[in-house]
Amino acid sequence: MATNDPFDPNVNIWDECGETSEASNRPDHFIDILQSPLERDSQEFLAKRAKEEDGPGVGVSRALESAVMRNVFGSDLNRRKFLKAVGSVAAYGILSQFIPFDSLRAMTEDAVKNIEKKKLKVGFVPITCATPIVAGHALGFYEKYGLDVEIIKTAGWAVSRDKCMNGEYDASHLLAPMPAAMSMGLGSAAQDWRMVTNVNTNGQAIVLANKHKDKRDPSKWKGMKFGVPFEYSMHNLLLRLYVSEHGIDPDKDIQIRVVPPPEMVANLRAENVDGYLAPDPFCQRAVYDGVGFIHMLTKELWDQHPCCCFGISQRFINENPNTFIALTSAILDATATAEKADQRVHFAEAMAPRNYLNQPSAILKQILTGVYPDGLGNIKKVPDRISFMPFPAQSMGMWILGQLRRWDYIKEDVDFAKISDNIFMSAEVEKRMNLMAEHNKNIKWTDIPDTKYPVYDIYGKKFDPTKINDYINNFTITRTNG
Amino acid sequence: MKYDRIITAALLSVGFFLLFLAVWHIGTYQEEHTVEAVELTSEQVAILEEAGMSASDKETYSSQGLTFDQINQIASMGLTLDDIEMAGGLEAFGFTTGGAAEEAKTGFPSPALVWEEAYYQLSDPFYDRGPNDKGIGTQLKYSLFRVGMGFFLAVIVAVPLGFLIGMSPLLNMALMPYIQILKPISPLAWLPVALFLIKDSEKASIFVIFVCSIWPMLINTSFGVANVKNDWLNIAKTLECSKFRTAYSVILPAAAPTIFTGMRISLSIAWLVIVAAEMVIGGIGVGYFVWNEWNGLNLASMIFAIFIIGIVGLCLDLTLGQFVKIFSYED
Numbered sequence: 001m002a003t004n005d006p007f008d009p010n011v012n013i014w015d016e017c018g019e020t021s022e023a024s025n026r027p028d029h030f031i032d033i034l035q036s037p038l039e040r041d042s043q044e045f046l047a048k049r050a051k052e053e054d055g056p057g058v059g060v061s062r063a064l065e066s067a068v069m070r071n072v073f074g075s076d077l078n079r080r081k082f083l084k085a086v087g088s089v090a091a092y093g094i095l096s097q098f099i100p101f102d103s104l105r106a107m108t109e110d111a112v113k114n115i116e117k118k119k120l121k122v123g124f125v126p127i128t129c130a131t132p133i134v135a136g137h138a139l140g141f142y143e144k145y146g147l148d149v150e151i152i153k154t155a156g157w158a159v160s161r162d163k164c165m166n167g168e169y170d171a172s173h174l175l176a177p178m179p180a181a182m183s184m185g186l187g188s189a190a191q192d193w194r195m196v197t198n199v200n201t202n203g204q205a206i207v208l209a210n211k212h213k214d215k216r217d218p219s220k221w222k223g224m225k226f227g228v229p230f231e232y233s234m235h236n237l238l239l240r241l242y243v244s245e246h247g248i249d250p251d252k253d254i255q256i257r258v259v260p261p262p263e264m265v266a267n268l269r270a271e272n273v274d275g276y277l278a279p280d281p282f283c284q285r286a287v288y289d290g291v292g293f294i295h296m297l298t299k300e301l302w303d304q305h306p307c308c309c310f311g312i313s314q315r316f317i318n319e320n321p322n323t324f325i326a327l328t329s330a331i332l333d334a335t336a337t338a339e340k341a342d343q344r345v346h347f348a349e350a351m352a353p354r355n356y357l358n359q360p361s362a363i364l365k366q367i368l369t370g371v372y373p374d375g376l377g378n379i380k381k382v383p384d385r386i387s388f389m390p391f392p393a394q395s396m397g398m399w400i401l402g403q404l405r406r407w408d409y410i411k412e413d414v415d416f417a418k419i420s421d422n423i424f425m426s427a428e429v430e431k432r433m434n435l436m437a438e439h440n441k442n443i444k445w446t447d448i449p450d451t452k453y454p455v456y457d458i459y460g461k462k463f464d465p466t467k468i469n470d471y472i473n474n475f476t477i478t479r480t481n482g
Numbered sequence: 483m484k485y486d487r488i489i490t491a492a493l494l495s496v497g498f499f500l501l502f503l504a505v506w507h508i509g510t511y512q513e514e515h516t517v518e519a520v521e522l523t524s525e526q527v528a529i530l531e532e533a534g535m536s537a538s539d540k541e542t543y544s545s546q547g548l549t550f551d552q553i554n555q556i557a558s559m560g561l562t563l564d565d566i567e568m569a570g571g572l573e574a575f576g577f578t579t580g581g582a583a584e585e586a587k588t589g590f591p592s593p594a595l596v597w598e599e600a601y602y603q604l605s606d607p608f609y610d611r612g613p614n615d616k617g618i619g620t621q622l623k624y625s626l627f628r629v630g631m632g633f634f635l636a637v638i639v640a641v642p643l644g645f646l647i648g649m650s651p652l653l654n655m656a657l658m659p660y661i662q663i664l665k666p667i668s669p670l671a672w673l674p675v676a677l678f679l680i681k682d683s684e685k686a687s688i689f690v691i692f693v694c695s696i697w698p699m700l701i702n703t704s705f706g707v708a709n710v711k712n713d714w715l716n717i718a719k720t721l722e723c724s725k726f727r728t729a730y731s732v733i734l735p736a737a738a739p740t741i742f743t744g745m746r747i748s749l750s751i752a753w754l755v756i757v758a759a760e761m762v763i764g765g766i767g768v769g770y771f772v773w774n775e776w777n778g779l780n781l782a783s784m785i786f787a788i789f790i791i792g793i794v795g796l797c798l799d800l801t802l803g804q805f806v807k808i809f810s811y812e813d
Contacts, residue, residue, distance in 0.1 A: 126777055137612075150613050152613055152765060153774065155770075159762065165681075166682060262776060345568045353611070355612035357778075358780070359778055362571055363574065364570075365570040369565075369568050369569045371568070371569035372569065373575045378555070381559050381565075
């Protein structure tokens with residue numbers, strides 16, 4: 001996704017109400033007829049600049065130029081009129097006299113040079129949740145921010161955690177509750193990790209084996225075995241929430257076992273589990289392989305729930321602050337692009353090869369476009385089956401911590417707000433997101449809440465983080481009393 | 483007579499293999515499914531048109547053999563042919579196939595399919611399409627390196643230690659219980675511990691090879707050393723050989739065949755272990771290759787990889803078998 005060149009009169013670099021850019025809609029074949037010498041020079045100039053697009057740091061320097069142009073002209077219409085009248089070459093010349101674009105560029109190149117560590121290793125588990133991380137590599141988002149990232153496929157979450165803690169990965173695709181669990185030393189040694197952004201929201205489903213087609217009522221699930229990808233996962237917490245709301249005790253009435261995502265379908269086929277709450281593509285894959293059906297999407301439990309995140313250690317942030325900013329920007333840019341409906345097919349195709357998710361592209365397309373068979377003979381159309389909303393809201397952190405407490409993963413009462421504040425980087429990421437949106441009109445965020453603690457509707461219950469204890473104690477099945 | 487038997491055995495081997503292929507082929511044989519166009523009644527066409535389906539879409543669907551119910555479902559969702567294409571095409575919805583392809587997808591791959599995969603893989607065994615997709619040759623190289631390292635370390639530790647244990651009945655009795663307890667522990671049980679302690683997945687997998695291949699060598703070496711014929715030791719004694727000379731010129735050659743047999747067992751175990759360890763750790767290696775194909779549920783390349791693992795294991799075993807032959811002697 002190229003940033004728009006602020007010296008191109010035919011593009012809109014920042015949105016203003018009531019302004020449309022008709023010129024940019026002009027079909028290409030008119031250009032030759034309409035072109036004056038002035039325009040031709042401009043075209044060449046712009047083409048030359050467009051070629052620079054691939055270079056490291058250009059995204060940043062275009063953003064800076066856009067910001068300058070905005071201050072000079074006040075409105076996009078003025079900017080375009082001016083560029084059309086004098087031509088892009090002259091405009092650049094005139095403006096350069098007053099504003100040191102070249103040294104600005106040098107400054108941004110410096111910023112790229114200041115990246116402490118260019119070669120990075122980022123881990124991922126091969127699931128569609130990792131779309132921004134994987135497609136970030138496949139579609140060149142990391143290069144755009146001056147980084148040389150190698151993404152390493154990882155077999156499961158426990159190995160991911162260990163490789164993160166061993167320092168083999170500089171950053172990693174993690175499950176949203178994992179940075180908290182790792183920082184608090186739940187199930188491992190304690191090491192400070194941060195939940196930087198959501199790499200996806202929604203995107204999970206409860207899948208049941210075909211033989212349970214008549215067992216759609218969860219209160220009849222006693223004695224069944226379910227797979228979740230990890231203990232400290234939204235999958236585990238959401239499955240527990242779902243069955244317990246139907247009177248099933250997740251610790252006593254059913255068995256929840258940890259199965260790495262890639263092994264889910266094989267286990268379902270072998271009748272090792274009766275169903276699972278797992279990430280895609282392994283939900284749709286069960287349908288594709290004819291071994292299971294989609295009972296429900298987790299979106300129906302909590303719309304826009306967090307799932308997987310981009311995690312990084314506090315130590316890495318301290319040691320490589322500029323790298324951290326560049327990496328976060330690359331991930332945010334990829335996340336924003338993945339959310340666009342017109343990009344979904346492109347992303348699905350980019351992620352299909354062996355090096356990435358190693359799946360038939362048809363399955364990935366079904367998941368990302370949200371048009372899919374559910375295994376019961378129906379076609380469904382749910383465009384936000386998986387969404388890419390990066391903002392790591394404090395309320396998400398609070399809910400996760402609250403549920404970890406509810407199920408006794410956290411053994412004692414703790415200051416949820418304080419822990420969440422430490423781990424979920426909402427303040428820093430909000431700043432970064434706003435900055436990016438300001439400079440790149442292609443990026444629009446819809447998920448930044450007005451308040452620090454937005455209230456969510458989660459499976460019929462209101463979750464207000466400011467009254468978290470009331471919420472936790474409002475469940476009939478709970479482990480808080482030990 | 484002897485050559486006759488070899489030839490007969492070889493023919494029988496080939497026969498067994500062909501029989502195996504034939505059973506496999508028949509077991510996985512599937513008739514090709516032909517698509518029959520479906521005729522829609524004018525009433526049905528009217529319903530579809532009412533739902534806003536374009537005539538060309540409707541024709542494509544019916545010529546692909548979709549039933550009216552299926553077409554109607556698509557129409558009522560307001561999906562165009564483009565939408566379906568974008569979502570992976572009709573076949574991915576299991577529509578055009580009437581269930582036959584569904585079986586094909588879940589079914590076991592045919593020998594031809596595995597052969598195709600093998601040909602594809604072996605025609606460019608060292609390709610590199612990024613850190614998570616390298617050719618089978620590269621994967622084997624990494625696995626063999628890990629096995630080699632772990633095995634080499636195990637030899638360095640096990641042979642001298644086994645010598646000591648073999649020469650000292652006291653040490654033997656003191657250490658044997660631990661060796662017997664440690665010997666049967668699965669590599670997969672060691673792996674998380676190794677990862678935690680060593681904090682490096684590469685070294686951890688080498689450690690697991692080391693720890694799993696050390697025991698047979700240790701036990702065999704000590705056994706071989708302890709069971710050197712007393713006559714030979716007595717002769718060495720009467721010739722007033724030094725302890726070191728006895729160990730070097732009498733015990734070592736006498737125990738060599740047993741030691742090499744131990745190494746042979748160890749190497750087979752190491753090769754078993756590496757596949758398991760790499761499946762858990764991931765990254766690169768033949769075990770990772772199997773795991774990566776499992777994650778894509780791509781059975782054909784898994785079977786290909788299984789063959790390769792078997793063949794490489796055989797080669798390793800034959801190599802050490804030669805050593806055993808060289809050092810063996812007759813009384």
